[in-house]
Amino acid sequence: MTTSPSSLHISSELEKDADSGITAGDKSAFRDVLSKDHARRGKAPLHLVDMTDEERKEHAKELGMPAFRVKQLAQHYFAHFDTNVSEFSDFPSSLAQTAKDAFFPDLITPVLEQEADKGETIKTLWKLFDDSRIESVLMKYPQRVTLCISSQVGCGMDCPFCATGRLGLTRNMSAGEILEQVRIAALQCESGRLPGGPTRLSNIVFMGMGEALGNYKAMMKAIRQISALPPEGFGISARNITLSTVGVVPGIRKLITEHIPVRLAVSLHAPSDELRDELVPMNRRFNTTQVLDAAHDYYLSSKRRVSIEYALMRGINDQAEHAQLLAKRLNHYGDDWVHVNPIPLNPIEGSRWTASKPEDEAQFIDILRKAGISATLRDTRGSDIDGACGQLAAKELAQDLVRRS
């Protein structure tokens, strides 16, 4: 990193950005959901994708590079997923190292890879610049290839059944760190890393570590650059991006104003406040009525059906009465605005909750469908490799903590 006045200006702007997520920032009402560590940690090195076009050009100028070089770099990055500047045939070799250092720092490095489902699921544990760990999961399906990405190191939402929730939040990820997961997966797809040969990364889900609406600015920057066409972005349609949230209502409402047609998924997990207060602690801030109202408003403005995530936990939230109440609460808003995605709980070590019985899962879905609500049991890709997102990194971190204590 250079420390000339204008690059300092860029970093302080970005610092402001990174800290102004819905749940972040000193003045935020949700400051308390961040761990104390968060503020002390440094920021990830700046990457091309963290900068606006103006900032990129300004930065290039300081480095003695004409502005049009920035567009070339963006073209290689977004159209070819390539950051090896020294190999760009249209780029002067004398500027290659400077450009690489200034715009394409290596933000994420693989630490561990695990495969499941005959190689159709690849889970990667990544190391970040400050030695933090996050993970992503690439999944090939007959009609699509989906990447599940992380948006925060750890998570501050504290859901007791979730491995990441147990870690607490370390820090927000930068747009660069979020987008590098996408670029590398897109490159893997293109280079034939998945069975069946070269393919295209088609879908992105924010269902890895973290609460993306708690890192709003970086998340939005990432979404815009996932969906824009090259050289502004990867050209993965916003309609193929799913944003999963615990139900941070101001974040959902802000998202409505962006008018970008991502699919919204809400982690409901319980049909009543009494039960959800326990399973999803954020419910004490934003209760089921507020969350469903916001989700329905999102549907009205985006015309996109909202997904309701519901982890089925044996004897806790998976009985007929729960399905009936859920159906009633969803039908309150009218027909066909929502799709329920129950998933059998992937139990984490030492948890008092376990997965539902298959017959209870079947009954749950049956009750919803009979009430006119579309519902499908979500597949449990890679559960043999701690596949529910967040669990691999969580396990590694937990082991690390034990080793250090």
Ligand code: SAH
């Ligand atoms: N913060 C976001 C993303 C979390 S991960 C959110 O809350 O939606 C994506 C989904 O996996 C969420 O619905 C989350 O509740 C669910 N999940 C977490 N741990 C799980 C587990 N052990 N078994 C099944 N689903 C789990």
